[in-house]
Amino acid sequence: MLFSAPSVERLVEAFRRLPGIGKRTAERLALHLLSAPEEEAQLLSEAVLEARARVRQCSVCCNLTETDPCPVCADDRRDAATICVVERPAGAMAIEKGGAYRGRYHVLHGALSPIEGIGPSELRIDRLMRRLEEDAVREVILATNATAEGEVTATYLSQKIAALGIAVTRIAHGVPMGGGLEFADDATLAHAIEGRTPVR
Amino acid sequence: MYVQRVECRLFRCLENVIFEPEPALNIIRGGNAQGKTSLLEAVLFAATSKSHRTNVESELPQYGADQFQLRLRAQRDTGAVDIESRWFRGTKRIKVNGVPQTRLSDLLGRVNVVFFSPEDVDLVRGGAAQRRRFLDMAISQVQPPYLAALQMYRQALRQRNELLRAAQPDHDHIAVWDAQLAQYGAVMTAQRAAFIAALSDHAARAYTQIAGAEPLALEYAPDVRMDESLAAVLERSRTSDIKRRVTQRGPHRDDFAVLVDARPARSHASQGQQKSAALAIKLAELALARERVGEYPVLMLDEVLAELDAQRARRLLDAIDPQVQCLMTTTELEDRHGFRDAGSALFRIERGRLEKD
Secondary structure (H helix, E strand, O other), X not given: OOOOOHHHHHHHHHHHOOOOOOHHHHHXXXXXXXXXXHHHHHHHHHHHHHHHHHOEEOOOOOOEEOOOOOHHHXXXXXXXXXXXXXXXXXXXXXXXXXXXXXXXXXEOOOOOEHHHOXXXXXXXXXXXXXXXHHOOOOEEEXXXXXXXXXXXXXXXXXXXHXXXXXXXXXOOOOOOOOOOHHHOOHXXXXXXXXXXXXXX | OEEEEEEEEEEOOEEEEEEOOOOOEEEEEOOOOOOHHHHHXXXXXXXXXXXXXXXXXXXXXXXXXXXXXXXXXXXXXOEEEEEEEEEEOOEEEEEEOOEEEOOHHHHOXXXXXXXXXXXXXXXXXXXXXXXXXXXXXXXXXXXHHHHHHHHHHHHHHHHHHHHHOOOOOOHHHHHHHHXXXXXXXXXXXHHHHHHHHHHHHHHHHHHHHHOOOOOEEEEEEOOOOOOXXXXXXXXXXXXXXXXXXXXXXXXXXXXXXXXEOOEEHHHXXXXXXXXXHHHHHHHHHHHHHHHHHOOOOEEEEOOOHHHOOHHHHHHHHHHOOOOOOEEEEEOOOOOOOOOOOOOOEEEEEXXXXXXXX
């Protein structure tokens, strides 16, 4: 920074707390907002506050939503007997973009990670179990991430859900569509070979 | 495969060095602290992103500098590989053939190297941790799925240990980490067993060539036997693990025994035998990598000649296949082994400056 101004430093710090933002980017964003027309800063701060005020967790699936229940949970055309469990809203959004999934979601808001102090009670697992007991669910698809934490969370859930007699599936690991095999990383390819399926 | 060209900038005492070795035997001569080992270390670091001397990367830039750059060009049967490694104030950026790499697994195996330095006698004399480190690095270079399993296992182990330190550990929660450890642990154990069995055959052959008559053998000593279930072992030791707040059983406690004349070399072999055994293990790694990858890795031998008498030095050189590119350092300035006559490339390094003789 060329000058020292406590208010600017506070703004930079605020940006730095956001995921994926380093020191340089934080400074660039702050300086941009300060040199751009005042309306732009106004627009941003209002948009942040308004979104914060309107968005909450869906009382059914825990996804972020403006209406409760969320549009997916409220949509009768969607298959209520299938629930896809994801770690974060971004996961549900990614699957939704794919367009192939017609069931409902459940967002855990994290994965088991003792290092970060996240145990079963920190996740929305109780809410999921209540849903499974109350609704007529036939299949739970575990779509947690392919990390150690995501895998463990999937194992934990599968054990709890299996006790209820509901089918549990785990999403497949595989090769990206439209990509040559040579572009997939070795671990993904090894998984893809292991998880191969018969040609129908 | 062979290294064609290495550029070092601000790496250790190598301010600005270009090294262009020949595809076969290269001898780098120089006194102590002139930069011989640093030159080999530069090749190792470019190829594996690791140093054999330190885990603290901030020790690698030249004294007073806050950055270094390495560039390595190698020829493989399949074509040229170009690795660029830039370190700037704690941040490392690696490019392979101009493409930025974010994961270690994407770098390992591009240029395979086998490195031997005098401290590697600890493979035989030192603790189990050193042998595990060797195994993990050697297998990861030739079997990428091993590295993936190892990284998942290590992460699960960190998580489980953290859970064991909690005020009131939740048994159901520990059990799922056990399942994770068992899954990836099984991959590690199977690959380690296969690797050590193959390594043992090659090492026995190399040992006979360089040292003499006594038979050498390597025996895998897994912490949890392969016919036992790791999941069951973890479950049985859970209460005790909670008391001690650490995961006491599993592949992270594995070892392998080095046997000379059927006795543990660690306690029963002479210093000379221990050195020869360590060297034989490295030569075995080289031969095994060739079987798995299809061509020989680059062999680097740091200061091995000084410790061997003329006869053993000769036997060592005879044991190395002429197809192997070997980068060898020595403090001996006169050419008592007749390298020049044998057609080897000779280099001399002095105060960080390299010259071809």
